[in-house]
Ligand SMILES: Cc1cc2nc3c(=O)[nH]c(=O)nc-3n(C[C@H](O)[C@H](O)[C@H](O)COP(=O)(O)OP(=O)(O)OC[C@H]3O[C@@H](n4cnc5c(N)ncnc54)[C@H](O)[C@@H]3O)c2cc1C
Ligand code: SF4
Ligand code: SF4
């Protein structure tokens with residue numbers, strides 16, 4: 001572990017820009033911590049916090065210090081830069097000669113760095129890596145992306161990464177990992193590398209040595225953070241109990257409140273459903289196939305000739321929750337939930353996954 | 366770089382152009398296409414029960430089972446019922462037109478494995494559900510001596526909806542096949558059976574202890590057929606059914622075909638009944 005001063009953080013950004021990387025990171029916009037392109041160091045949300053999240057409640061408030069990463073997760077997640085909300089899968093041109101067609105696919109994969117990826121979101125990226133392991137466009141973008149993770153010392157009100165074992169320490173596939181440390185309100189950054197690319201990057205930065213005491217302080221702060229999660233979920237035997245109870249009366253009780261608005265699936269960093277749209281130009285000689293984010297809350301999602309399989313909103317909520325917390329294990333060997341809390345915060349009627357899952361898992365019927 | 370995902374497949378989304386060689390009208394709304402690769406490439410290798418994604422230029426892509434002979438080097442065969450915009454457009458295609466083909470995908474009927482060797486086969490189809498079973502039937506006919514009794518039970522809504530009518534008649538004339546056809550609603554010219562397919566299963570003609578059953582049709586028909594087979598003593602793990610769900614990708618990443626923990630496109634469409642029996646009893650899964 002080494003240390004980077006605030007000026008050192010600026011050098012990190014400049015080194016990335018010099019490498020022609022676009023930097024995506026947290027920004028304050030429209031009263032929320034969102035993610036977007038950073039053009040200057042000052043674009044980071046200096047002295048702002050959004051940790052006081054609750055079901056259907058989100059607010060950004062000033063901090064007493066000048067922390068750059070003193071917030072948690074806002075409505076956006078990194079998936080929109082890897083699994084794009086809309087993407088052309090191929091273009092097709094009709095061949096006048098023989099009625100056939102020629103296809104072309106040109107996935108875009110700009111060089112990027114993600115700055116400030118938290119444990120929950122790092123886990124979400126690892127999950128989507130498995131889902132899209134063969135998708136050429138996803139893989140190209142993923143390989144062009146450098147990940148600079150950040151440890152969480154101040155979890156938010158809807159966070160439960162400790163339950164899902166994805167945080168508050170960022171673990172897994174990062175290139176660099178930062179911990180923001182405040183001394184008398186001024187931040188500096190403890191930094192570790194997690195890959196060869198990360199080590200190379202580190203070698204170009206004005207790093208300072210850090211003491212074993214610094215390291216111990218970080219570890220202690222992380223251990224403390226794990227005890228201050230706003231939510232928790234008992235995952236022991238959870239998948240089995242949920243999957244065994246598709247007829248539980250609680251599904252109807254949630255459905256009575258659920259608006260089927262799909263907010264939860266849009267903010268969720270692991271949700272991967274997509275639909276396809278085919279378009280042609282007016283002359284009908286060129287066509288394109290477009291993939292767009294979809295949601296299992298959409299009635300059409302389960303359409304087959306003869307009817308929609310999940311016509312009942314209760315069946316759709318059940319699909320979302322069982323997929324996340326039960327079926328995902330069978331499909332991908334991991335939970336589909338990282339405990340980021342977004343779906344709780346951004347549900348307009350405050351439906352809380354941790355509460356609903358516990359209600360179904362807690363009683364037989 | 367940090368960990369990179371393995372094995373990007375550049376062709377994952379790209380249909381290959383295949384040219385229609387022949388069109389056969391089967392029923393008022395159902396037709397069969399025979400296709401050859403435009404690039405003069407090799408025939409498509411597939412297993413009975415697998416499907417392709419067929420792309421109609423600019424209109425859409427739909428999952429359609431392969432209906433040809435898996436061991437012949439002939440054309441790629443698809444039997445399609447026109448039910449919506451994409452399949453309607455396919456009905457208007459004529460020889461020389463081109464379709465996009467992506468595949469083959471999915472699991473298969475276990476007719477070539479050791480578990481089928483020497484046992485009786487009960488093949489049960491409803492409506493256009495005979496199309497995905499045709500390759501299995503053709504395989505069985507080719508290797509007839511490997512099996513015991515072979516029963517084909519088929520149900521259609523009306524006599525006018527009987528698919529592969531001539532072929533069924535030919536199979537029926539074969540001494541080593543038991544072919545029985547029933548319709549839900551008879552018309553005046555129908556002298557055959559009236560009633561639902563599970564009835565035919567109840568009639569027997571096979572040794573339940575040594576039977577492998579392949580069932581394809583509407584979900585409710587498959588449920589009732591499975592129940593009839595179980596009632597006669599066929600073991601649940603020896604019954605196979607083919608599921609249908611909305612499909613957009615066929616490669617396990619659009620999420621649309623989920624059926625409990627299964628992706629129908631990848632883990633199915635053919636499932637062992639005991640694996641999905643509990644799921645089939647839940648409404649709206
Ligand atoms: C594994 C599998 C094998 C199939 N094999 C055959 C076959 O051999 N012959 C045949 O005629 N039909 C088959 N079907 C059904 C066929 O895919 C649908 O009838 C077709 O998708 C309808 O598309 P459409 O655009 O014409 O109609 P619409 O009703 O407008 O459908 C719109 C869209 O919904 C989806 N969709 C609708 N119905 C289905 C469905 N039943 N299954 C999957 N997606 C659906 C498709 O994406 C389709 O483009 C099969 C389905 C599956 C899943
Ligand atoms: S869930 Fe954990 S890792 Fe994610 S923002 Fe909250 S504290 Fe940080
Ligand atoms: S289900 Fe909710 S808490 Fe879990 S990863 Fe998705 S948005 Fe986050």
Ligand code: FES
Nearest residue numbers: 615619620622630
């Ligand atoms: S069809 Fe897309 S996941 Fe199965």
